[in-house]
Amino acid sequence: MNGTAVDDPFACFEGDSDDDENDKDDESKCNPPEASVAPSIATDQGRRLVDEANARLDAAVAVKDGLLPVTSASFEVFDTPNDAGKGLRALKVFECGDEILREYAAMRVPNHQAAESLEEAEQLHERAVQSTFNNLHQCTRIAIMQLSSCDEMKDGYERDMVSPLGVYQTNSFILGDEKCGGLFLTTARMNHSCRPSATHIWRPDLQKTVVFATRRIEIGEEICTTYGPSECLDTQGRRDYLRERFSFECGCEMCEEGNRFGGDDRMIEISSLQEDISMLAQTGDPQAAIAAVERCLSLLKEQGISIGPYMKPILYYGYQIAIDGLKDIDLAESYLSKELVLIQQCEGPTSPKALQIQAMLDDFK
Ligand SMILES: C[S@@+](CC[C@H](N)C(=O)[O-])C[C@H]1O[C@@H](n2cnc3c(N)ncnc32)[C@H](O)[C@@H]1O
Structure with a gap:
């Protein structure tokens, strides 16, 4: 049977996201009345009820700290119909720019360790992952070991041979500039698509990842x-990258259905335009560079990938070329405005980057 509520032994928590503003409501939902004040119930059944209530209370606190997966009425973990294992699916309609979830890291491990060789660096990393894992609360260790692991791709591997390192490598990502990686129990359930419907971003100001x-x-x-x-x-290029980097064969709709989405032809044209833009900007042909920027933006839109990481550098190029090459302030402002909308949708309206661009736009006035 699909769904977090069934699969997840800790799934007693409700709430659209682990939003601080929702915390008070969540707490009142999760806190069983009088759970922590053990009344004088002498029966075994009474004692068991109090123990269960206290366990729920502990767990309710844990989910706020990223120690347990975030559960919500807005999405659920489900078994995907293809080879991608579990995934996250919507239980309500989300519009572009809507926040889906936010969560603290269950586990954070520093990336940069001084080492003499690659081998030594790998050993240090493995030790750091293992010792961080060992120091976690038991419920978090259990939740982490329920995640998928690239170890499972290896021949002869059984599920009970999966290691914390394998799970960490499969599910963690680098946290911005923070020189460390993080593993997030709910975000980790999101599969990859070359034509994604969502984006995740580490927000250092919140110390959370937001989707x-x-x-x-x-x-x-x-x-x-x-x-x-x-x-x-x-x-072919995307599949090779994902196989080498993450050890899986991408089965997303864009890879499986190729040219239904204009696929390879359009992606190749976008790729060559990306190279043209930087070359034209450097060789002093700003008009041609801006034409390439505009063509690129319209192809990204046609491809359905115009909100997300591909778009940011193109808009930034547009802004730079308009300022430095064309000396056209109005055009520069329009690229910056588009970048602001994009960042507000992908990182949140109060994110540090959105506020920074807003301040730049205010300077134009
Ligand atoms: C971070 S986990 C995502 C959640 C995972 N499916 C699960 O069951 O918990 C990454 C793993 O999911 C699978 N996966 C993610 N995206 C995929 C895709 N586009 N095609 C095939 N497998 C995918 C791969 O096995 C990959 O190693």
Whole structure:
């Protein structure tokens, strides 16, 4: 049977997101009345009820700290119909820019350890992952070990041979500039799509990862993010990247259905335009560079990937070329305004980057 409520032994928590503003409501839902004040119930059944209530109270606190998965009436974990294992799917309609969830890291591990060799660096990393894992609350260790692991791809591997390192490598990602990686129990359930419906961003100001819809997501539709690559590649290129980097064969709709989405031809044209833009900007042909920017933006839109990581550098190029090459302030302002809308949708309206761009726009006035 699908769904977090059934699969997850800790699934007693409700709430659209782990939003601080919702915390008070969530607490009143999760706190069983008088749970922590043991009344004088002498029976075994009474004692068991109090123990259960206290366990729920502990767990309710834990979910606020990223120690347990976030559960919600807005999405659920389900078994995907293809080879991608579990995934996240929408239980309500999300519009582009809607926040889907936010959560603290269950586990954070520093990335940069001084080492003499690659081998030593790998050993240090493995030790750091293992010792961080060992120090976690038991319920978090159990929740982590329920996640998928690239170990499972290896021949002869059984589920009970999966290691914390394998799970960490499969599910963690780098936290912005913070020189460490993080594993997030709910975000980790999002599969990759080369034409994603969502994006996840580490917000250092909140110390949380936040997931936003990058287009309308219908009820029942899978919520997918992108694991990369950052440049536009054809199907073969993207699949090679994902196989080498993450050890899986991408089965997303864009890879499976190729040219239904204009696929390879369009992606190859976008890729060559990306190269043209930087070359034209450097060789002092700003008019041609701006024409390439505009063509690129319209192809990204046609491809259905115009809200997300591909778009940001193109808009930034447009802004730079308009300022430095064309000296056209109005055009520069229009690229910056588009970038602001994009960042507000992908990182949140009060994110540090959105506020920074807003301040730049205010300077134009
Ligand atoms: C971060 S986990 C995502 C959640 C995972 N499916 C689960 O069951 O918990 C990454 C793993 O999901 C699978 N996966 C993610 N995106 C995929 C895709 N587009 N095609 C095939 N498998 C995918 C791969 O096995 C990958 O190693």
